[in-house]
Amino acid sequence: MKISDEWKNKILLIVDALPDGLLIIGKDNKISVINSKAEKFLDVDRKEVLNKPVLDLGHLSNIRKIIFPVLVDFKGGRPGGCPGCMKKEAEVRKNFVLELTVEPLVLGKNNVAKLIILRDITKIKYAKVAENQFISVTVHQLKAPLSNTRLSLKMLLDGNFGKINKEQQDILEKTYKNNESLISLVEGLLKAAKVDEPGKSDNRSLANLEDLVDPVIDFYRDEMKRKKIKFKFSKPVKNPPEILADQEKIKMVIQNLFDNAVKYTSSGGKIEAGIISKKGEVEFKIKDSGIGIPEDQKEKIFTRFSRAVNVIGTKEAGSGLGLSIAKEIIEEHHGKIWFQSKENEGSTFFFSLPVTGK
Amino acid sequence: MEKNILIIEDDEFFRELISKKLLSRGFKISEAIDGKTGLLRVKESKPDLILLDILLPDVDGFEVLSNLKEDSQTMSIPVIILSNLLSKEDVEKGLKLGASNFLIKSQVDSDEIIKIIEKALSPA
Numbered sequence: 001m002k003i004s005d006e007w008k009n010k011i012l013l014i015v016d017a018l019p020d021g022l023l024i025i026g027k028d029n030k031i032s033v034i035n036s037k038a039e040k041f042l043d044v045d046r047k048e049v050l051n052k053p054v055l056d057l058g059h060l061s062n063i064r065k066i067i068f069p070v071l072v073d074f075k076g077g078r079p080g081g082c083p084g085c086m087k088k089e090a091e092v093r094k095n096f097v098l099e100l101t102v103e104p105l106v107l108g109k110n111n112v113a114k115l116i117i118l119r120d121i122t123k124i125k126y127a128k129v130a131e132n133q134f135i136s137v138t139v140h141q142l143k144a145p146l147s148n149t150r151l152s153l154k155m156l157l158d159g160n161f162g163k164i165n166k167e168q169q170d171i172l173e174k175t176y177k178n179n180e181s182l183i184s185l186v187e188g189l190l191k192a193a194k195v196d197e198p199g200k201s202d203n204r205s206l207a208n209l210e211d212l213v214d215p216v217i218d219f220y221r222d223e224m225k226r227k228k229i230k231f232k233f234s235k236p237v238k239n240p241p242e243i244l245a246d247q248e249k250i251k252m253v254i255q256n257l258f259d260n261a262v263k264y265t266s267s268g269g270k271i272e273a274g275i276i277s278k279k280g281e282v283e284f285k286i287k288d289s290g291i292g293i294p295e296d297q298k299e300k301i302f303t304r305f306s307r308a309v310n311v312i313g314t315k316e317a318g319s320g321l322g323l324s325i326a327k328e329i330i331e332e333h334h335g336k337i338w339f340q341s342k343e344n345e346g347s348t349f350f351f352s353l354p355v356t357g358k
Numbered sequence: 359m360e361k362n363i364l365i366i367e368d369d370e371f372f373r374e375l376i377s378k379k380l381l382s383r384g385f386k387i388s389e390a391i392d393g394k395t396g397l398l399r400v401k402e403s404k405p406d407l408i409l410l411d412i413l414l415p416d417v418d419g420f421e422v423l424s425n426l427k428e429d430s431q432t433m434s435i436p437v438i439i440l441s442n443l444l445s446k447e448d449v450e451k452g453l454k455l456g457a458s459n460f461l462i463k464s465q466v467d468s469d470e471i472i473k474i475i476e477k478a479l480s481p482a
Contacts, residue, residue, distance in 0.1 A: 140413070143442040147463035148371045155375060155466045160382065183464045187444070194445075248446065 020096075022120030025071070028113050029053050041098060041118050042066065042220065065118070066090050066098070074102045074114060089121070097125045132193040146183050188321035191252070193230045204241040206356060207250070209275055209282050210235055216254045217273070220262050229265055232272045240277035241355035249329045250353075253337075256322035257286050257349045264290035265346070281335075282355050287348040293341040301339070302327040326351070361479055366396035366404035367440070368414050371465070374407065378438075379468040385475075393417030397425055400432050405450060407479055409445070409471075410457070412441040418454070418464045419453060427456040436478040 003011070015022055018331050021038030025031055030053050042062040049057055054071065057063045074086050097119050105115040109265045153176045155161065157169065164172065217233060224231050243250075263269050269289040276283040291300060302323050328349045330337040341347035363385050367373045373389055380387050383466065384409070387405040390396035393414045400408065412419035419439060426432045436458045441448070444462045452460045458478045 140442065142462060143371075144369055147442055148375070151372065151468060152374050154380065158467075158469065160379060160468065183359065187464070309448060 016033070021116075023067070024105065024115040025054055025114045025116065027107075027113060029055065029071075031057075038116075038118055039118065041092065050208070062092060066092060066100070070100050070102050070116065071114070073329070095122060095126070096120070099123045135193040137188055139186045139193075141278070142186050142239075143183070146179060146186065149179050150176070150183065157309050169278060173178065173335065185321075188325075192325055194322050199257075203246045206245050207245050208239055208242055208251075208316070209284060209353070212237065212245075212247055212251050212255055213275065214272065216251060216258050219255070223262055224271065227265070227267045227269070229262065230270045234272070234274040235275045236275060238277075238281040240275065243333075243353045244356050245333055245353065246329075250333070251328040253329050253351065254284065256326045257284075257351075260322060260349070261286050261290065262346075263287040264288065266290070267357065274310050278352070280354060281352045283350060283352040285348055285350045287346065289346040292343040292345050292347055293339070294343045296340065298339075360384055360386050360425075361406040362388065362391065362397055362403060363407050363409060363475065364388050364396070364403060365409045366390045366393065366399075366412040366414070366419070368392055368410070375468070376471070379446045379472065380475075383472055393419065393422045397448060400435070402423070404434060407475060408435055408437045409475075410437050410439050412443050412452070412472075420451060422424060423452065423457060429461065433450055438471075438478060440466075 015033065015162065016035045017035060018035060022033065022035045023031060023038050024033035027303070030051050031049050032051065034044075034049060035221050039046055042060075044060055044063065054063065054067060058068070069090075070086065070088055073088070086100075088100045088102075089097060091097050097120075099121045101117040101119070103115045103117075107111045107113050153172055156164065157172050157176065169296040176288060192285070213233075216232075221231075258273075265271055265288045271288045273286045274284070276285065330353070333353055335351055335353040337349070338352040339347055339349045365373055365376055365379055365380075367376070367389070368391050370391075373391075374376060377387050377389065388399055388405065390399045393416050396408075396410070397404075397417070398413075410419045412424070417425075419441065420481045423437055423439070426435065426437060433456075437456065439452045439460045440458045440463055442454075442463050443449075443458070444464075445475060459474050461474065466474075
């Protein structure tokens with residue numbers, strides 16, 4: 001396709017006027033296009049960098065710190081969007097965060113360049129921090145009166161302030177349960193805010209999934225015993241390869257799934273958990289014989305504050321945040337989370353995480 | 359001999375509830391509404407055990423705890439933290455500084471608190 005000089009100039013003007021930074025690095029690894037915003041974001045002058053091999057520009061600190069790593073990480077052979085493309089965040093300097101999107105740009109046969117788009121996401125990032133701080137402060141303010149109410153109601157119910165009649169006991173019990181729902185909601189909010197906290201996601205190390213499941217099972221063993229729930233745990237004979245994970249967060253996911261299974265399975269029911277080793281991934285599943293999820297509620301089960309209609313009337317307190325937190329964490333780890341469920345028969349929740357190594 | 363328990367807690371209602379429970383179980387109590395007063399009371403009342411909140415208006419509970427554990431006169435007094443904080447980091451910090459237990463206010467009831475106090479007071 002031939003483009004006239006007039007159109008070439010127009011295109012360059014448009015590129016220059018874009019609100020995002022834009023860089024094109026050719027097959028020869030030279031910077032062939034850089035617009036004004038990219039110059040500003042990276043604090044470089046186009047005269048210094050245009051038509052120069054990127055690797056010769058290591059003396060420019062932002063090119064070295066921001067552009068080199070994305071070129072090393074970018075494996076994108078496949079044009080036309082992800083998985084060929086790649087996104088990354090970089091803190092260029094204090095209070096300035098860029099989101100980098102790298103995409104393969106097909107310019108001709110055997111000529112694939114890299115298109116780098118730089119977006120200033122500082123405001124979004126800091127709005128999130130402010131929002132989380134607000135949630136954190138509010139939750140702590142709410143917790144003191146809620147804990148006090150819990151303690152006083154329990155003391156009243158336990159007869160610490162004298163004998164109460166049947167009707168008083170009934171009302172106090174209902175108030176106590178309502179208060180438990182509120183506590184659960186605010187604690188869930190705090191957990192959700194922690195998950196969202198920027199910079200919190202990089203606490204990853206190699207782990208065996210089983211080592212993360214075991215402590216959660218121990219935690220729920222007494223409760224399952226109390227509810228006379230039959231519990232079975234199956235795992236592969238040979239340990240599956242390790243996963244690269246923020247162990248506390250994955251434990252939180254397993255705990256949220258266990259919590260639901262135990263809560264919504266009635267006495268004498270059954271829960272089966274298992275770890276399955278699959279090609280390139282390891283899967284966790286937990287199956288319960290609980291109340292299940294109604295068909296018309298399935299779609300929004302991973303949305304924040306969503307609680308299926310059939311659990312709202314139960315005595316169980318829930319924040320409607322557990323599954324949305326679980327989904328966020330699993331996706332942050334490049335994994336998948338899903339479920340199968342039938343109302344009044346039970347639910348099975350699964351998640352899979354990529355394993356490291358072969 | 360009745361045991362003396364010091365409650366360092368700025369929340370008046372919580373202090374009232376816990377005091378009532380402890381008194382009904384035959385404990386003697388003294389109270390402090392902030393960290394600094396708490397540290398003074400420890401010297402005065404020589405408690406057998408301390409119930410300590412973390413979020414206090416002046417010196418926070420962690421600082422009170424580390425002061426107590428650094429002082430040879432107070433280091434052997436068992437300290438039970440009773441707080442609304444519940445993150446793993448906070449719990450670990452409290453236990454590392456030498457608290458015998460870290461109890462989360464929204465998760466324990468008064469009978470459990472009594473049980474834990476009695477256990478901490480019983481000779482090992």
